[in-house]
Amino acid sequence: MIVMDNVCKSYKVAKRNAGLKEACKALFHRETEEIQALKDVSFQIADGEMVGYIGPNGAGKSSTIKILSGILTPDRGTCSIDGRIPWKNRVEHVKQIGVVFGQRSQLWWDIPVVDSFELIKEIYSITTPAYKDSLEELTSLLQLEEILKTPTRQLSLGQRMRCEIAASLLHRPRLLFLDEPTIGLDAVSKLAVRDFIKKMNTEHGTTVLLTTHDMQDIEAIADRVILIGRGKVLLDGTLQDMKQLVKQENMEKKAEEGKNFKENEYIQADKYVEENANGEDKERFDNLDQVVAKLYRQLDIL
Amino acid sequence: MKKYLSFFRVRFSTGLQYRMAAVTALTTQFFWGLLECIIFKVLMESNSVAMPMSYSAVVSYVWLKEAFFALFNTWAADNEIFGMIVDGGIAYEFCRPVSVYTMWFSRSVGSRMAEAALRCGPVLLGALLVPAPYKISPPSSLFAFFMFLLTMILAMGVTVSFCMIVYMLCFFTISPVGWRVLLTGAVELLSGAVIPLPFIPQPYRQVIELLPFASMQNIPLRAYSGDLTGDHLLPAVLLQVFWFVVMTTIGVLLCKRAERRIVIQGG
Numbered sequence: 383m384i385v386m387d388n389v390c391k392s393y394k395v396a397k398r399n400a401g402l403k404e405a406c407k408a409l410f411h412r413e414t415e416e417i418q419a420l421k422d423v424s425f426q427i428a429d430g431e432m433v434g435y436i437g438p439n440g441a442g443k444s445s446t447i448k449i450l451s452g453i454l455t456p457d458r459g460t461c462s463i464d465g466r467i468p469w470k471n472r473v474e475h476v477k478q479i480g481v482v483f484g485q486r487s488q489l490w491w492d493i494p495v496v497d498s499f500e501l502i503k504e505i506y507s508i509t510t511p512a513y514k515d516s517l518e519e520l521t522s523l524l525q526l527e528e529i530l531k532t533p534t535r536q537l538s539l540g541q542r543m544r545c546e547i548a549a550s551l552l553h554r555p556r557l558l559f560l561d562e563p564t565i566g567l568d569a570v571s572k573l574a575v576r577d578f579i580k581k582m583n584t585e586h587g588t589t590v591l592l593t594t595h596d597m598q599d600i601e602a603i604a605d606r607v608i609l610i611g612r613g614k615v616l617l618d619g620t621l622q623d624m625k626q627l628v629k630q631e632n633m634e635k636k637a638e639e640g641k642n643f644k645e646n647e648y649i650q651a652d653k654y655v656e657e658n659a660n661g662e663d664k665e666r667f668d669n670l671d672q673v674v675a676k677l678y679r680q681l682d683i684l
Numbered sequence: 685m686k687k688y689l690s691f692f693r694v695r696f697s698t699g700l701q702y703r704m705a706a707v708t709a710l711t712t713q714f715f716w717g718l719l720e721c722i723i724f725k726v727l728m729e730s731n732s733v734a735m736p737m738s739y740s741a742v743v744s745y746v747w748l749k750e751a752f753f754a755l756f757n758t759w760a761a762d763n764e765i766f767g768m769i770v771d772g773g774i775a776y777e778f779c780r781p782v783s784v785y786t787m788w789f790s791r792s793v794g795s796r797m798a799e800a801a802l803r804c805g806p807v808l809l810g811a812l813l814v815p816a817p818y819k820i821s822p823p824s825s826l827f828a829f830f831m832f833l834l835t836m837i838l839a840m841g842v843t844v845s846f847c848m849i850v851y852m853l854c855f856f857t858i859s860p861v862g863w864r865v866l867l868t869g870a871v872e873l874l875s876g877a878v879i880p881l882p883f884i885p886q887p888y889r890q891v892i893e894l895l896p897f898a899s900m901q902n903i904p905l906r907a908y909s910g911d912l913t914g915d916h917l918l919p920a921v922l923l924q925v926f927w928f929v930v931m932t933t934i935g936v937l938l939c940k941r942a943e944r945r946i947v948i949q950g951g
Contacts, residue, residue, distance in 0.1 A: 393947060448775065451778075451779055452779075453775055453778040453779065454946065455945075455946075472778070472943075473782065476778075476780060476781045477781040479779075481775075481776075486772070486776060487773075487776075488779075490698065492702075493694065493697055493698055497697065498694075500690070501693075501694050504686055504689075504690035505781065506780075506781060
């Protein structure tokens with residue numbers, strides 16, 4: 383059970399204009415700006431849920447994941463995961479969670495992947511039989527046999543990402559936080575990763591929180607979507623809810639336009655609305671990227 | 685404990701991965717050592733009266749310094765750790781159920797010992813094969829050899845705990861460049877990596893010998909040849925223990941502060 387309650391986090395960002403003159407000026411006086419990455423973020427996630435966490439770039443998704451994994455300390459607010467406060471009981475907490483940061487690597491660059499796995503086994507004090515079980519399962523599900531003996535530096539991005547995910551799950555965490563796990567993957571790898579995450583959820587009851595910009599990830603995995611923009615939770619519901627919201631707004635707009643037309647008596651408004659909603663717009667609502675882009679614009683969070 | 689040993693093991697196997705690097709480093713160290721021996725010979729022949737160390741002690745000092753170079757140099761700290769602090773890769777380090785300080789400490793010890801283990805054999809062999817005045821002599825006594833081993837472990841502890849402080853300071857300054865430039869010059873000189881500390885004139889020598897840097901390679905390399913013995917040895921060992929405890933404490937405290945105010949750079 384994850385409970386986030388009014389969590390706030392701000393960063394100080396140094397800013398200056400381009401140019402040498404400005405750089406010299408900044409030596410003596412530095413202008414910093416406080417950026418509110420998270421403003422009163424609250425939500426709850428029950429055990430065994432699969433939640434997609436979406437929002438435009440810089441919305442605060444990664445900050446949330448980092449707070450949940452005990453890396454960052456928020457300025458205000460409380461957060462409790464199975465009764466633990468992540469940043470206070472960090473060592474205790476991280477034993478129970480698995481984290482994948484899509485843009486970083488936890489595997490040792492120079493040594494074969496399986497050596498990294500062995501090290502992780504020691505760090506998490508996994509018993510040898512349990513380790514063998516997990517490794518076997520992960521190897522077959524993520525198709526790792528071929529690449530386990532290769533040094534990390536010689537893996538392709540997709541191969542590496544599959545190994546990263548396996549590395550985060552060796553200790554069988556009850557909670558899994560994925561920060562853009564499908565970044566840069568080809569279609570086959572993407573499908574494999576999605577299937578795998580679903581399987582972990584159904585077979586082991588793993589709770590999954592996933593951030594991504596790939597809406598198909600969300601569609602395939604998440605039953606529930608939390609939308610965040612400018613550090614605030616704006617929507618918490620299903621994908622269907624999101625579509626509905628965009629559709630509604632769209633209809634209202636069209637009706638408005640239609641009314642104007644009616645006054646001019648050029649076209650019949652009802653017909654216009656109907657045509658638009660069913661024709662070109664229907665296609666639009668099937669394309670999730672379009673829906674989300676519209677939603678971002680509509681909510682003015684870009 | 686087993687966890688921390690495994691960090692050591694991984695660093696060790698990483699160190700073994702690159703054969704070419706080891707060979708080139710070996711060559712450099714061998715010729716550098718020979719060059720130093722020759723320079724000191726010239727220096728001591730020009731004025732052999734007032735020399736603070738015997739020539740054979742200097743030769744042993746130089747060869748041991750080159751052989752165990754990896755254990756004691758402060759400037760060649762773990763670049764991966766600096767990299768992680770600068771670009772935010774530490775995110776994963778903080779996701780491990782272990783103390784960050786101890787994890788990095790064992791990792792540093794591991795990589796230093798791996799490098800030293802690879803290099804000390806060939807360099808010492810070379811030092812035994814060169815002709816007479818430049819040849820390394822055996823330890824002055826069995827006791828001296830034992831003290832050499834003991835103080836070498838302590839010296840490595842002091843060196844690593846010093847580097848740990850530098851890593852931790854990088855959390856606060858972000859760029860490690862400043863600290864490292866400072867280190868290459870000052871610590872090299874103060875730890876006796878450039879010239880053995882006895883060659884530094886009084887009263888500077890007296891002050892320098894109390895600094896933590898003098899508790900690094902200065903002690904074991906001189907204990908070996910019997911240059912540092914008897915009444916001078918015990919206080920030196922105690923000073924090593926003192927600095928090790930002090931610097932580890934400072935490092936742990938800085939680590940705790942860093943953990944609280946950490947910001948992960950780059951998304």
